[in-house]
Amino acid sequence: MLISYHGAKQVKAGSRFDAEARSFFSGDALSPFSTPLPRQRTKSFRAGVVRASTKVSKVKVPLELEEAKEPPLNLWKNKAPYKGVIKSVERIVGPNATGETCHIVIDHDGNVPYWEGQSYGIIAPGENPKKPGTPNTVRLYSIASTRYGDNFDGKTTSLCVRRAVYWDPETQKEDPAKKGVCSNFLCDAKPGDEVQITGPSGKVLLLPEEDPNAVHIMVATGTGIAPYRAYLRRMFMEDVPNFQFGGLAWLFLGVANTDSLLYHDEFSSYKEQYPENFRYDLALSREQKNQRGGKMYVQDKIEEYSSELFDLLDKGAHIYFCGLRGMMPGIQDTLKRVAEEQGIVWEEKLSQLKKNKQWHVEVY
Template sequence: MKWTTSRRRFQRVTTVKVEAYTKPYTKVATFPGQLETATEPPLNTYKNKEPYIGTIKSVKRIVGPNAPGETCHIVIDHEGNVPYWEGQSYGIIPPGENPKKPGMPNSVRLYSIASTRYGDDFDGRTASFCVRRAVYWDPETGKEDPSKKGICSNFLCDSKPGDKVQITGPSGKVMLLPEEDSKAKHIMVATGTGIAPYRGYLRRMFMEDIPTFKFDGLAWLFLGVANTDSLLYDAEFKDYLKMYPDNFRYDIALSREQRNASGGKMYVQVKIEEYSEEVFKLLDEGAHIYFCGLRGMMPGIQDTLSRVANARGENWETKLATLKKNKQWHVEVY
């Protein structure tokens, strides 16, 4: 889809938003089958000193012209040599010298994987990432400061098909999707690119035909972004709503376009509070709740949940301790 040319902070750019999604008419068959046979998730198959060399397969901008910043959907070909599970992360080592440690390579940067273990091509050979280009602006000049740009995010967003990339991992167990109970309830809270692991969860639940995993529970996604142009994988999620209305819920908080009941900005924690009775009831019944996004999202969410708990006559610290003990509480922030 072509978008009109827009002005953004002293520079004129032409942007293209490309949905990294093709609607399937039936569930998609996946292979190879051995990706389902492991009983433990793969961990740290490749280390920082000996990373795997993958290949960039595609880079697509997936936000509109009025989104604050640029976010890209990036697919990396690992030829099936770096298997992972949904909810894990890869480390990426950008090329070049570490500016803080002359003579040393750049530091590794962790990115949540935005695909299932089968990748976007459903053949187990790729992994996808949702990457927001990090840029910094000089407050005095109002211009971009190239000396402070995000090294790894810019490397990935500027990559071209065929470029090589150093991969470490996979890593992480906190955000693994529990699959013991196919009727389990899952409440997923994301801000921005924190949507990545949930895209993998939802594709596994609703898009892929997996003989050993038939989801018949509830997946409830709360997504907080700045505006409509910032929505990520929105068409994909809305199709799940149409196809699986009894198993999927999708609530969006647009902080720059919506207002809450008090006239303030609609942040994701406000949206959660609107449904707090249902959320707490599901948690009491054993639902899992996940949080992924910027570290700054958690204080506001914790304050909201604490206020709701107090209004219900509960002690939030006690309830939180119970959720953690029962392994219902999953947090990955950066």
């Protein structure tokens, strides 16, 4: 499936969107994945507790991007991709993280529009080593920004990408011949580098907006956080007249340790500003223990709140899963066990959730 990225073009200095974006983030630099919301005194998760702050107005956005009735799909093909430009690449994890994850902003100048929950295809430069004479294989990445991009002008996209490397157990070294071509290209890219884009693609994780007061339960591991970052920015950061969110967004994120957390300051800011509308629970497998004394995985955190979650699902809540494919068996087993404890036949419950379009899964 996917990995996450997000891109954003620089807003013209002095423009309406530039002023509003700067009013939303503290400081002069727009660093949406590490910078707190305006007028907030915060510390990172590794440094300490995020403190309460003054609530601020949402950012106005160019509403012409709300006019389309259907999501854009496959506007740019594999044989004729769009040539975007890298605006920035920044490592967004701490020194003790399990691997390197980067936040990548791509300028598409408004020519590759997308909706929240969709993906871009990226074609790394060079030839496919397995098929000489042909381009590299397209790799899909979940988009980590709203349709307006991180600078709110609709001309950039953000991706959240984990660098794929192979550790040889025999040599106890990384084997560069087996590294991920596309993820390494993106993480090594410099501002101004050209990037070939296909898509956008995907309808499975589109954010349902028919009911602005709906409940959205989001479960992620690692870079599977990407589409949820887009959801949450749309819900809590942008002033979109036709989507004034008043429901509940509940995020479950599973990573190895605090240094591996992604966009934590941003999510913590929402929790402080919208405590009635946003809940945020973490599963840190190398730092926390579950109720049985084992490592805390995201399914264990789900189990802690299982009664409440099942009640919300019974009332029509949507539940989303995005991340490594390997997370789903553990989650499914946990949900089945909890369901049986409540006298529920899980297979029937799952079938009903799918029929009602409450169950959304995109794994890779």
